[in-house]
Amino acid sequence: MYQQVERVSDDGGMSKQPKYRQVADALRREIDSGTYPPGSRLPSESELSARFEASRNTVRSGLGLLVSQGLVTSSQGLGYEVAKHEVFELNASRFENLSFPQDGDAYSTDVANAGRRPHQTFRVEIRPAPEDVAHRLKVEPGSRTVLRFCHRFVDDVPWSTQATHYPSWLVDEAPRLAEPGDIAEGTTRYLAAHGVEQVGYFDEIATRMPTPEEARMLEIGAGVPVLLWTRTGYSEERPIRSTVTTFRGDLNRMNYEIGSLAAREGNTQ
Amino acid sequence: MYQQVERVSDDGGMSKQPKYRQVADALRREIDSGTYPPGSRLPSESELSARFEASRNTVRSGLGLLVSQGLVTSSQGLGYEVAKHEVFELNASRFENLSFPQDGDAYSTDVANAGRRPHQTFRVEIRPAPEDVAHRLKVEPGSRTVLRFCHRFVDDVPWSTQATHYPSWLVDEAPRLAEPGDIAEGTTRYLAAHGVEQVGYFDEIATRMPTPEEARMLEIGAGVPVLLWTRTGYSEERPIRSTVTTFRGDLNRMNYEIGSLAAREGNTQ
DNA sequence: TCATTCGACTTGTACCAACAAGTTGAATGA
DNA sequence: TCATTCAACTTGTTGGTACAAGTCGAATGA
Numbered sequence: 001m002y003q004q005v006e007r008v009s010d011d012g013g014m015s016k017q018p019k020y021r022q023v024a025d026a027l028r029r030e031i032d033s034g035t036y037p038p039g040s041r042l043p044s045e046s047e048l049s050a051r052f053e054a055s056r057n058t059v060r061s062g063l064g065l066l067v068s069q070g071l072v073t074s075s076q077g078l079g080y081e082v083a084k085h086e087v088f089e090l091n092a093s094r095f096e097n098l099s100f101p102q103d104g105d106a107y108s109t110d111v112a113n114a115g116r117r118p119h120q121t122f123r124v125e126i127r128p129a130p131e132d133v134a135h136r137l138k139v140e141p142g143s144r145t146v147l148r149f150c151h152r153f154v155d156d157v158p159w160s161t162q163a164t165h166y167p168s169w170l171v172d173e174a175p176r177l178a179e180p181g182d183i184a185e186g187t188t189r190y191l192a193a194h195g196v197e198q199v200g201y202f203d204e205i206a207t208r209m210p211t212p213e214e215a216r217m218l219e220i221g222a223g224v225p226v227l228l229w230t231r232t233g234y235s236e237e238r239p240i241r242s243t244v245t246t247f248r249g250d251l252n253r254m255n256y257e258i259g260s261l262a263a264r265e266g267n268t269q
Numbered sequence: 270m271y272q273q274v275e276r277v278s279d280d281g282g283m284s285k286q287p288k289y290r291q292v293a294d295a296l297r298r299e300i301d302s303g304t305y306p307p308g309s310r311l312p313s314e315s316e317l318s319a320r321f322e323a324s325r326n327t328v329r330s331g332l333g334l335l336v337s338q339g340l341v342t343s344s345q346g347l348g349y350e351v352a353k354h355e356v357f358e359l360n361a362s363r364f365e366n367l368s369f370p371q372d373g374d375a376y377s378t379d380v381a382n383a384g385r386r387p388h389q390t391f392r393v394e395i396r397p398a399p400e401d402v403a404h405r406l407k408v409e410p411g412s413r414t415v416l417r418f419c420h421r422f423v424d425d426v427p428w429s430t431q432a433t434h435y436p437s438w439l440v441d442e443a444p445r446l447a448e449p450g451d452i453a454e455g456t457t458r459y460l461a462a463h464g465v466e467q468v469g470y471f472d473e474i475a476t477r478m479p480t481p482e483e484a485r486m487l488e489i490g491a492g493v494p495v496l497l498w499t500r501t502g503y504s505e506e507r508p509i510r511s512t513v514t515t516f517r518g519d520l521n522r523m524n525y526e527i528g529s530l531a532a533r534e535g536n537t538q
Numbered sequence: 539t540c541a542t543t544c545g546a547c548t549t550g551t552a553c554c555a556a557c558a559a560g561t562t563g564a565a566t567g568a
Numbered sequence: 569t570c571a572t573t574c575a576a577c578t579t580g581t582t583g584g585t586a587c588a589a590g591t592c593g594a595a596t597g598a
Binding site: 070201204222252 | 338508523527
């Protein structure tokens with residue numbers, strides 16, 4: 001296959017890099033330049049081992065770098081594959097007033113409009129408030145909250161999880177929140193009908209590597225971060241909900257449109 | 270130190286996990302439970318090797334997992350340290366009208382207000398438009414753009430990079446854009462004074478693992494993703510700027526306030 | 539006192555070996 | 569024809585060894 005052997009010859013006087021990094025860099029260049037397009041298979045470890053005159057372990061270290069950077073994935077028995085990135089756009093500012101991306105309304109229609117097949121599981125629990133949620137809802141940590149939890153898929157690929165906590169005082173006014181099953185008209189409308197209107201919200205966006213739990217739920221491989229979207233909704237008087245949505249970072253992008261965008265016809269990616 | 274040896278005894282009938290995962294899980298539990306608080310040092314590889322009755326390689330695999338999840342960092346000669354997370358809040362919606370977080374205005378004051386020391390380097394280049402930028406600015410790929418690039422530090426720790434591209438037609442109307450050095454009054458005000466007013470913007474937020482280049486600029490260790498904030502600014506007629514800000518994911522969180530938040534006094538973290 | 543050396547630690551790199559486990563496709567046999 | 573087996577691949581796990589390289593503090597010597 002490769003009669004010729006890789007050398008550090010390309011190293012234009014740069015500092016000497018360890019061999020496993022040279023392997024990673026060489027493969028990264030070839031991936032970037034299209035030698036190995038997204039979805040294609042890389043040569044096997046033993047082939048690379050011969051090509052780079054390195055032991056299998058060294059080649060594995062290099063490949064491990066690429067995996068932890070999310071560039072390639074590996075599966076036992078199959079080999080290494082260049083990662084595909086098919087991102088899905090989420091418009092976060094569209095839900096400003098009533099239609100919340102909650103209980104499947106906006107989510108299902110968005111996904112269906114993109115020609116994909118949505119699917120979700122749903123459950124309701126009574127749970128003591130975790131510290132961060134308690135702080136956002138301005139209730140005591142450990143006090144009772146209703147958790148409405150949603151696990152979402154697109155074409156049977158895990159896409160996101162969404163956990164919305166409601167404070168117990170709100171459940172007293174709107175008891176159906178604590179009942180299992182969907183609220184057909186949407187929780188925001190349901191709450192508004194019971195005199196609790198959401199007049200504003202506060203979004204926090206963060207990223208980090210997934211916990212093992214999150215990696216399991218979203219079937220995330222190594223090297224893929226999660227995007228955390230925390231939306232705290234407010235009535236005129238106080239916080240009424242805290243929604244934490246956890247997205248696969250490799251499949252999602254979030255958008256905010258603010259101000260007049262008359263000049264923005266067509267889409268921007 | 271540890272006379273007793275770890276066993277799989279804790280495995281309550283669960284599927285057998287490889288030993289290196291057991292090591293990682295055990296250490297993760299101890300980190301979460303406070304046995305090893307943030308900033309503290311983990312036992313050395315050889316100590317862990319004795320404790321878990323595993324080879325050094327196996328222990329290293331387990332530690333490598335924690336590193337790639339951003340939970341711990343390692344440095345040669347020093348050992349493994351539990352990562353500290355000191356996040357910095359960015360209010361993205363505050364810049365809705367004129368004061369852009371550009372050329373240091375909002376950034377410097379924000380950082381100084383937090384009692385930290387801001388520092389930044391700045392440069393201006395003429396560059397052919399990369400494809401994504403060209404698309405956002407609605408110009409031809411490869412056409413001339415002005416790139417104003419900013420590398421920001423907080424207390425001498427690399428914090429973010431910001432690259433703003435302006436289309437060449439805009440530079441004809443506002444020539445100081447292409448000149449090196451700050452624009453004291455802020456680019457947005459400068460543009461407004463030349464009849465180009467930004468009336469809206471479109472934000473895209475994404476996350477991924479850093480490229481080697483980004484890892485170098487931001488001094489990111491393994492297991493820390495970057496947060497990409499792309500803001501495209503529009504005048505009444507067309508796009509006028511594309512700003513891509515790259516943040517260290519472990520040190521930043523982005524906030525959007527939308528609607529009335531009279532009920533949100535105090536802060537939410 | 540102060541700077542240097544050096545030893546004892548730490549993690550990093552690189553190699554070897556062996557076997558486990560998943561996948562695929564060709565050969566086999568009913 | 570069709571299902572099964574099996575051989576030949578792939579990556580995954582675990583052990584070993586050796587040395588390089590970074591860090592720290594104690595011992596050394598001027």
